[in-house]
Amino acid sequence: MTTSTALLLADLAGVAVFAASGASAAVAKRLDLFGVVFVGFVAALGGGIVRDLVIGEVPPLAFADWRYAATAAVIAAAIFWLHPQFARLRATVLVLDAAGLGLFTVTGTLKALDAQVPPVGAGLIGMITAIGGGLGRDLLTGEIPVVLRREIYAVAALAGAILVVLLNGLGHAGPIPLTAAAMLVFGVRLVALRRRWSAPVPPLRPPGTGAPGPPPE
Amino acid sequence: MTTSTALLLADLAGVAVFAASGASAAVAKRLDLFGVVFVGFVAALGGGIVRDLVIGEVPPLAFADWRYAATAAVIAAAIFWLHPQFARLRATVLVLDAAGLGLFTVTGTLKALDAQVPPVGAGLIGMITAIGGGLGRDLLTGEIPVVLRREIYAVAALAGAILVVLLNGLGHAGPIPLTAAAMLVFGVRLVALRRRWSAPVPPLRPPGTGAPGPPPE
Amino acid sequence: MTTSTALLLADLAGVAVFAASGASAAVAKRLDLFGVVFVGFVAALGGGIVRDLVIGEVPPLAFADWRYAATAAVIAAAIFWLHPQFARLRATVLVLDAAGLGLFTVTGTLKALDAQVPPVGAGLIGMITAIGGGLGRDLLTGEIPVVLRREIYAVAALAGAILVVLLNGLGHAGPIPLTAAAMLVFGVRLVALRRRWSAPVPPLRPPGTGAPGPPPE
Numbered sequence: 001m002t003t004s005t006a007l008l009l010a011d012l013a014g015v016a017v018f019a020a021s022g023a024s025a026a027v028a029k030r031l032d033l034f035g036v037v038f039v040g041f042v043a044a045l046g047g048g049i050v051r052d053l054v055i056g057e058v059p060p061l062a063f064a065d066w067r068y069a070a071t072a073a074v075i076a077a078a079i080f081w082l083h084p085q086f087a088r089l090r091a092t093v094l095v096l097d098a099a100g101l102g103l104f105t106v107t108g109t110l111k112a113l114d115a116q117v118p119p120v121g122a123g124l125i126g127m128i129t130a131i132g133g134g135l136g137r138d139l140l141t142g143e144i145p146v147v148l149r150r151e152i153y154a155v156a157a158l159a160g161a162i163l164v165v166l167l168n169g170l171g172h173a174g175p176i177p178l179t180a181a182a183m184l185v186f187g188v189r190l191v192a193l194r195r196r197w198s199a200p201v202p203p204l205r206p207p208g209t210g211a212p213g214p215p216p217e
Numbered sequence: 218m219t220t221s222t223a224l225l226l227a228d229l230a231g232v233a234v235f236a237a238s239g240a241s242a243a244v245a246k247r248l249d250l251f252g253v254v255f256v257g258f259v260a261a262l263g264g265g266i267v268r269d270l271v272i273g274e275v276p277p278l279a280f281a282d283w284r285y286a287a288t289a290a291v292i293a294a295a296i297f298w299l300h301p302q303f304a305r306l307r308a309t310v311l312v313l314d315a316a317g318l319g320l321f322t323v324t325g326t327l328k329a330l331d332a333q334v335p336p337v338g339a340g341l342i343g344m345i346t347a348i349g350g351g352l353g354r355d356l357l358t359g360e361i362p363v364v365l366r367r368e369i370y371a372v373a374a375l376a377g378a379i380l381v382v383l384l385n386g387l388g389h390a391g392p393i394p395l396t397a398a399a400m401l402v403f404g405v406r407l408v409a410l411r412r413r414w415s416a417p418v419p420p421l422r423p424p425g426t427g428a429p430g431p432p433p434e
Numbered sequence: 435m436t437t438s439t440a441l442l443l444a445d446l447a448g449v450a451v452f453a454a455s456g457a458s459a460a461v462a463k464r465l466d467l468f469g470v471v472f473v474g475f476v477a478a479l480g481g482g483i484v485r486d487l488v489i490g491e492v493p494p495l496a497f498a499d500w501r502y503a504a505t506a507a508v509i510a511a512a513i514f515w516l517h518p519q520f521a522r523l524r525a526t527v528l529v530l531d532a533a534g535l536g537l538f539t540v541t542g543t544l545k546a547l548d549a550q551v552p553p554v555g556a557g558l559i560g561m562i563t564a565i566g567g568g569l570g571r572d573l574l575t576g577e578i579p580v581v582l583r584r585e586i587y588a589v590a591a592l593a594g595a596i597l598v599v600l601l602n603g604l605g606h607a608g609p610i611p612l613t614a615a616a617m618l619v620f621g622v623r624l625v626a627l628r629r630r631w632s633a634p635v636p637p638l639r640p641p642g643t644g645a646p647g648p649p650p651e
Contacts, residue, residue: 121503
């Protein structure tokens, strides 16, 4: 198996787990079969589509290579039919999702650097590649995106993206350091899940005391 | 009337019916005049804007040809002032909307094929052209997109897009077969409306029995 | 201080006030630190990112120049920690936000004209540059965008954008007329705030009488 075949398979594995996550959320909202497949498609490929638009790679890979859309559609349709069994696999899916997060962070950051995006922008694009699909999934299903609310998720991606930018700047962006960066995201995410780590939230003040919170605008 | 004039008029008719659909949803949410026009604009032109960004045609037609924006704005403003009468035209609008769906599916798919997008991607882009405006309308008005929830709508567009891709691949993408593809989408959508066809939804399980559904994440 | 330095500083001031507005809305929704910074980033830079994608400038400035993202992140993080004090500054923020609106309208319209977008499209792009970030902020925090619901906000931006297009067409797009256009947006917005001007909303009919409103679709 060549490197590029390995990368493609890893990429499609990321697509598959994100499609499963999107389809699962859509089933929970009782969307119809088309809705489940569409939300799965957005969750799996939305981050990469935004990445490709931002770096000027048109048409985005999700439309240029049919294997991406086909993987997302098949997995999402399978979740539609099998979701009771899938629900029991939830712990497995969280682990796979963490792996997808690591992978998409690294490949997204690398693609942006290859497209001559400067370091800070490339790191942001890498993070958006990894979290964008989940954002789209939550917007389509009427939720405030979970990635903005709790748990270390985007922060793990951001840390990985910064590491990739640094490795690239130092001329060490070879397969082993990049794999280590993906593993870092994966590991931070898994530990955060197990220990229920969260980013800090604003302090609650008891109602009727002290200064009022900001108005909801 | 030349072919390109006919196509432009048909395209603007599609813009008009989708603008009416968006403005109507915005009036129901009691948005102000600007909000009604803006949601009408997004509903009419959002799908085409996404299509043009994805195939690298910048600026998108909605910004490059003033007649598109003007049509959407005039129709949406008219709905704002006339909406009680418009409500009584609801059946007519559903028929016109089905016609717009067929038209945008065919033109979107053809534009993607012309831009060298491979077949599967071109079909997806055609479908997104047709349903994208309605998605944007529903997101802006705080609804889970109706296209994901019930009725044969996107599926009709997808069937039409696949047919256009096949016709193009066989070298038969002339005016008559393409019109037939648009009529197919139109017809499937109308029959689905009349017979209340829906895509399947996940089975309901009674609360408290059997395996729990997937958590809402 | 050169003109381009002055423009950059003014642009970053606009980024800062929009980041503050986004972060404030995110704090009110009790998002976590990452969520507050991300919503601040979208509110500050979302309009400009859409503008750059639509005119084909990739990567968008928000990713190409690190100072934009850094400004948004620092301000949003500051709001996260300081939001009780920030809430008391609400009147100040509304004034700064009006200034940002004027600035982004003018720069957005100019950029679109420079990219050879025709007049109507350029005016629309200028308005979208100014209101796009606020739209993104509201979608991410689960609100129907406030810009669509009440108050003269987008309309002020649209008036300024039309003025910039006219000035440009007449060959008078120098610093002083453009500053006047920004001041126009700023002034209209401030007067609208003080006098509680709103765009018209659809008439309410008492329930149970007369023609029914349009169905919610």
